[in-house]
Amino acid sequence: MFQVLVADDEEIEIRALEMMIRHDFPEEVEIVPGAKNGLELIAGIQKYQPDIVIADINMPGMNGIEALELIRAKYPRMKILISTAYSDFDYIRRALKLGAVDYLLKPVDRETFQKTFSALLARTGQERFEEDAERKIRRDVGEMQSIAGNEFLSSMLLGDVTENSFNHYLRSLPHPYHGTVVMMVQTSHDGTGGFSNMRKGLQKTISGILSQYCSVIGKSYRNDLYFLIFLPDEMDDARWLRYLKDLAELVSKKLKDYPVRLEFSFSRKGKTVQEIELCLEECRLALSQQEPENLHFYRDPENRDSEELPVETRQHIQAILKNEGKDEPEKLSGHLQQAILYMRQNYAQDLSLEDVAAQADISSFYLSRLFRQELRCTFVEELTQIRIRQAMQLMKQSRLSMREIAVLTGYRNVTYFYKVFRKSVGAGAGEVRELLRSGMENKMGSIG
Template identity: 25%
Template sequence: MKLIVADDESLIRASLVSMIQDMESEWDIVGEATNGEELIELVKQHKPGVVIVDIRMPKLNGLEAMRAGKDISPCTKWIILSGFSDFAYAQEALKLGASEYLLKPVDPVELEKALHQTAKYDLEFMRLLNQQFENSLFALCHGLTSLRSEDRNSLFYRGFFVGASIVFDTAKQGNEIPDLTCQMYDDLRKGMNDALIHGNQFALLALPNGELATVGAWDPNTGAGGKERVQRFFQWLELKAACYHPDVQITVLRTCECLGFEQLNVQLQQLQSRSSLRALCGVGGTIARSDLEAASGSPHKTKLSGLLNSLKHHLQARNFLNYQAAVNELEHVLLNKELLSPEEKRSVNRFLSFTVGVSLVEDASPDVMIRSLRQLGETVLLDKKQKDPLAGDLAEQVIQYIENHYMDDIGIGQIAHQLQVTANHLSMVFHKKAGVTFVKYVTNIRMQKAKELLLNTNLQVKQIAEQVGYYSTRHFTKLFTEHYDSYPSDYRKIHLGNVMK
C-alpha cells in the first residue's frame, strides 16, 4: 500500500521511514513532505492509501493539509502526529476523520499497530498481509524456518486452520494438462482473494511432494465471519474440483479443523503420505483425512494403492522395466485372499482409466486388469523413441534450470509445465537424485549466493535479497538467520572482521 510521510523535521521523517521499513508488512513509501503544500502535491500525484502527518508544519499545517487532501483523495486514510500541547488540534483531526492519533516521540510498536488498524479493512493491505502469511506458511511447511521464529501471539499459534491437498490424475500427455493445472491455480488464487476478509488468511503452495495445497486460517477473536468465509471457500473448491475438466480427475484431500500450525502440519504430512489411497477411496471427489486414515489400517490396501500409483510414475518416466515389475507385483497382491469391496473395485478401475488410460468394465476380473496393463506397456512404452524429450535426465535439467534462474520466482510446477510432466512426478524424481526437496535445494542455492554477495560486495541487505529471488527483506532475513544462525548484517561484520585480523 502506498504511504506518504510528512513532517518538517528531517530526523523525525528518517526515523519514521526506518521504522516502517523494518515492519513485517511491506509499505510502499512513495514520498516525503517537509510542509503542507508539498504534501498536497504528493497526494495529488500518488493518491496514497495512508498519510502520516505532523499537525504542526509550515505553509499548511496538518489539519489544513488533511482537509484539502480528503477532497483530492477521499479514500486516503490519515494518521496524525502531535505533541502533548497539541491535544486540541488532535481532537479536531479526529473530528475530520483521522484514523489514528500518535504522540511524539513515536513508539515503533504503536506506529505499527496504528498502521495495521488504519489499513486492516483495505483490500490491498489485506492481500499484502496475506502474502506475508503465505510466505511464512510455505517456509514452515518445507522446514526452511521453525515455529519458534513466529510471534507467540501470531495466527500460527492461536489460529484455526483447514487445509487440503489437491491431486490431479489424468492419462493425457503434452502441454494441455499442465495448462489446465495452471488454470486451476489461477482460479484458486482468485477464489481466495474473493474470500479474504479481515480476520482470515489463505495460502496456496506446493507441498514437499509437489502436490498443490490450499490452506485457510482464521482468528478466533474476530468473530465467526472469518471461519464462515474459509468454510465457504472450501465448499466452492470442492464443487469446482468435482466438475473441472472431463479428462482430469481432481481429488481434494481434506484435513480436519486444526488449532495452530503444528496440528495442521502433521495432518498435511499425513495427507501426502496417504495420497496414493485415493486409488481405493475414489478419485474425483473429496476425501477426508479420517477416511484415508481408516484405509491406511490395511497393509494389503496400502500396498495395492502404492503399486497402482507407481504405474502412473513409471509411465511418465518411460521406464518399461520398472513398469512391468510393478504390474507383476500388482498381480501377486491381487491374488491375496483379502477381497476388495465392489465400490473399491470400481474406484480402482476409475483410477486406472484416469492415470494410465486403461478402460475396464466395472466387474473386470484381476486377470483382465493385469492383461490390459501388460498390453499397455508393450504398445506404449516400448514404442517410444530416443527422441522422446522425457528420455533425458529430468533431475539434471531441473538442477541446470535452478542454477540459471535461482534469482527468479520459480517453482516445481512451473518447471514441470515446461518439461511436460506432473509436478508430483518431477518432485519425486528430483528428491531421489538431489537428496533434498526442490524447495530446500533452491533455498540452499539462494543462501549460498546471498552469502557470497554479503562478503564480496557492498550491496545493502535489501538489494541482496532481491538479487537472490526474495522481494520481502524480512522473509529473506528470516530464512538466512535460520540457515546460518546469524542476521545477514551481522554475518557480514563477523566474517569480514575475521578477514581483516
C-alpha cells in the first residue's frame, strides 16, 4: 500500500482529490492528512514521508515550485504530481524539470485523474519492486561472497585451494583485484574454559573492524586467526606497508582491553594462488621472529644475514643436499638397492611401501625390515629425504613456484609440503630457497 499526501490552498480541491482516490483506489492507497500551503506540505512530508505527493504549484507561504526544490533535494525518490489552473506550460515545464513526474490541469475530471494516477501507482510500484530486488541482490551477493570467501580460506588453510575457487571469490569482490595480504593473529590465554568461543568472537570483531576499510575474509583455525586482506587499490611497496601498519595499529587500539594477548603478523603482498599460499608460511615465519612488539612483518630472506639460520640447521641442509650418512645403492643388498633406485626415479608419484616392494619382487614386510637394518630409517623417512633433497635442487636451480616444486616432488598439498619441509630441514622452505639462491651453500661448505 502507498501513502499519498494532497496539498492545495483550496480545502474543496483537497477533499475532491481524496474522494476520487478513496473511491477508485481503495486497496492500494492510504491518505495522510493534507496541507493547505507550502510550509504545511514540507512539515507533512517530514512527518509521514509519503510515497506520492499531489501538490498545487501556486500556494501561499511557499509555492509548489519552491517546495518542490526542497522535496527533491531531501527525498529524491518521492513521486510529485503537480496540479494547476495555469495554462502557462513554461511554468509546468519548470516544475517537471525540478522532478515532478506528471501534472493535472484544474478542474480535474475523474477519467483523466484515474488514468494519470493509475500510471503513477504502477511506476511507483515498479520502482519499489526494483529497490526491493536490488536490496535482495545486495544481501544475497554479500552472503555468497561470505560463503565463497570462507570456502576459499578454508581450502587454502588445508592446502586444497584451486584456481577455480580463487577466481570464483574474486568475481564477488566489489572492486578490482589489486592483490592480497595474509594477516595471522596468534592468541594466548590463561587456560580458562570457553576460550574457543572467545576466539571465534574475536575473529568476527576483527573482521568487522577491517571491513570498514577493505574487503576481508576471516577464519578461526586451530589456535590462530587468519585474515585475507584484499587491497582496495594499486599500491607500491612503501604505501601498502604503511597501510597495513595503520590497519594493525587500529585493530590493536580497539582491542587493547581484550582479556588475551594478541600477536599480529603480516605476509608480503601476493596476487596468484601460489603466491598467496606462500603468504601463509611467511606469516608464520614473521611471527617466529620474536620481536618485542606485537606487530610482525615478514622480512625478505634475501635481505637477511645468512647467520640468522643456526649453524646446525645450515649443516643439516648441506648434509641433505650431499646425502651424507647414507650408503649408495650399490653398497646395499640387491633388493634394497633396486627399491632405492626405483624411489629416486619415481619420487614424484604417490608411492607406497607395497608399490616399491612389488618392484623389488619382495614382500612389504621384508622391505620394511631391510630399510631399518641397512639404512636405519623407515620407508617413509627415506622417501621424504629423497623428495626434500630434490625440492632443494629445484629451489636452487629454477624459478618455479613453491606449489610447482611441491607437486614435482610428490606433494599435492602445498601446506603439507611446508610442514614436512620445516620438520625435515629445521627451517622454512622460503628461507632455504633464498639461502640456496644467494650462494650461501658455499659458506655452509666452510663450516665444520
